[in-house]
Amino acid sequence: MDKSTFVIHVNGQKHRVEVESNTPLLWVIREHIGLMGTKFGCGVAQCGACTIHLNGNPVRSCVLPVSAAEGSEITTIEGISEDNSHPLQKAWIAEQVPQCGYCQSGQIMQAVALLEKNKKPSREEIITHMNGVICRCGTYVRIIKAIERATLEG
């Protein structure tokens, strides 16, 4: 397959990459650009570990071809704050959410997108919005608490 040049905008920076057009954005972000906070979990948009924002919307980067991301603003976990100061990051620490931690970038990115659109989500709205992101360690109870805390303190 032929490679092409793509210019993508991640966390406010331009990156030029030479890849095939159907390359999943996940691999571009991780292995070509080197931002490792976004995780590979399933490759088929079932687990949500690879969740990033595309123009503010949460998307699964493992199934998004790089060609579809050109011209869009991409935000990864590295882009939401420089010092763990996002209200959700603070809440995540206060509630001691992560265990193995591998899914948590995806969880947080999914949650950030929720609060940007809905400042005071109900418990049901939180669950509906977050249901696509799997946590094998079973931190769901604390994720809900952290989002509720962030809505109060953020």
Place this chain on the structure above:
Amino acid sequence: MKATGGITFAIAGYGLFSKFAFAKENEKSQEKQITAWVHLDTTGQITIFNPAAEMGQGSMTALAVLVAEEMDADWSKVNIDYSPIEPGIYGRSWGRGRSRGGTMLTVGSYTVSGYYDNLRHAGAQVRYVLLHNVSQKWDVPLDQLRTSSGFVIHDASNRKISYGEIATFATVPAQIPEIPEDQLKSPEDFQSIGKYLPRYDVPAKVDGSAQYSMDVKLPDMVYAVISRSPVHGSKPSILNENIIKEIPGIVDVVALKHGIGIVAESIELAIDTRKKLEIKWSSREKAETHNSSTAYADYEKIASDRNQRGNVIVDKGNVDDGLVSASKTYTYDYKNDYVYHAQMEPLNAVVSIAEDGASADVWVGTQGPAGARSAAANALGLKTSKVKLHCCYLGGGFGRRSMSDYVSEAALLAKAVKRPLKLIWTREDDLQYGAFRPMSLQRMQAGVDKRGNVIAWQHDVVGTGGRLLATGASTNYYSFPNQKIQVIGVDHGVRTKHWRAVGHGPNKFAIESFIDEIAADQKLDPVTFRKNLMKDFPRALKVLQTAADMADWDKKSSNGKAKGIAFGERSGSLVAGVCEISIDKVSSKIKVHRIWAALDAGIVVQPDNAVAQMEGAIIFGMSSILNESITFKNGIVQESNFHDYPLLRMADAPESIEVKIIESQEPPSGIGEAGLPWVGGAIANAFASLTGKRLQHLPFTPEKVREVLES
């Protein structure tokens, strides 16, 4: 270990007599430091070395707390770093006690209990050295000095000195005395143990900076995936090697015993190209005859054959006489399918071989660093001393990462292509070449006398996976005068492995369901019935009663809900729990609304983390009880990813999980798995309370619920 300046408290000896060596920091002596537990620099920064895998269970923090507690360290100045892989020094024993050295496997929830005495003692020895140095410097008797949060204090002269300052002049005696047990802190003096301290690893897991081996990227690195045997044991022959090798960007095609590796300049190319491989697999492997759906019928026949002799775990009194003399006997079967670890980070490893081929670096998340290092060394034909293993965070382990198959693979591929290499298992690889918690059938038999006492108890476990089936089958907290518990193994030739709580999950499900069935037939309340059986075991009784009280057991649920209770143990910890469920009339799905659980784990070092582990293990358990099943057809795993192996999601998590830790001065026991084994029995028992019918085959999917309700 990149400390500069300061002193290192190093254990150079093995066994009972620890010999501490002093190493002044400079480039040369850095190598001598490899036996250190604690490094203190002149600014007061303390580095405590962690010998265990951090896979989410939090022991990285808990172990450092043990050292810091007895050191009287200022926790804000503590850094935690991985210890060197020296099992003779940094390993733990399988029991308690101060013996140093042993295994570095992080398994069985043994970490905190296994290191509890040893690391507190190490901390106390560091404190002794600091006191000893100040005593000499100030010329005051050592017993007039005390320590508090990073300072040595002499009250009589109103002087205090920080640990960092002491490091500027301290020397470490060639032999530090053993600190007698009675000079360690008593629990009422603990400043950190049993208190809230945030986990060390959490901030890096919130900003994406925590490093898993998946995140390692080296210059000139290539990527690999492997097409592995669909039937365990079958061998590959590649039919189109030349065509594959001609694809631009393909570095090599490497034949392994169990698969064909594709090495490429990018991960996307490796994954894409693998689809084009044409492989002929050898046939007639043992596993090829295995069909999991029909295996249960064979298990039933085996269980019914009284002449079958298995691996006997408990044989007490005479169970045959007990069953004959009983006024009523009960026999029920319980079944459980295979389940998969499904740790969120698929298996992977990074290997870089030095240009001269004489040494190598390996990055991996592993529960067994010594085994992983040996696996790499064997594959590379190097001595283990020539392999440097860089331990990374584990994106989940649950038993799967105590194997090193993925490390061997990465090393073999790196050796073939002579370039730094990252091997990634896709989710499909991770699932289909999994090593599963085995399927089994549990034949439970009991005899009850006229007064309702259980006088005979027989538990036959039939299944694959050998000793994996045995754990948790014995019930040391129930008094059965005559009992026989045995495992009858059937080898299907498929891969099985320890999975969180191992055999405890299926065994406690069977035991606790069966207990409830007998209680119901005897018209006794399940709590009362268990309390009678537990009357000689006060710790167990207290745990059971606490859970029952938390759940307001005597008050029945309303609105189409019902409660169920079960008891379990694992790694020395006792847990009882109650769940409240309902069944969705349309979907036949079981909904778990609320959970109450009581834990007795002796002294709990990190209580908030213990609660987190309980919450996690309960949800992990629920996922296996309600959703998870791996099936084999002609030896081939039928599931492939999370769409057909669904893990529990947030919408199915309980509305609340209340955990109570029972105050205890007993030695610590394991927590990471203890929350799991009771869950199956409690859900099954709640279901029976709600519907009058029994669920006896895991998982309790909507199809199974419908089937049972319509029976």
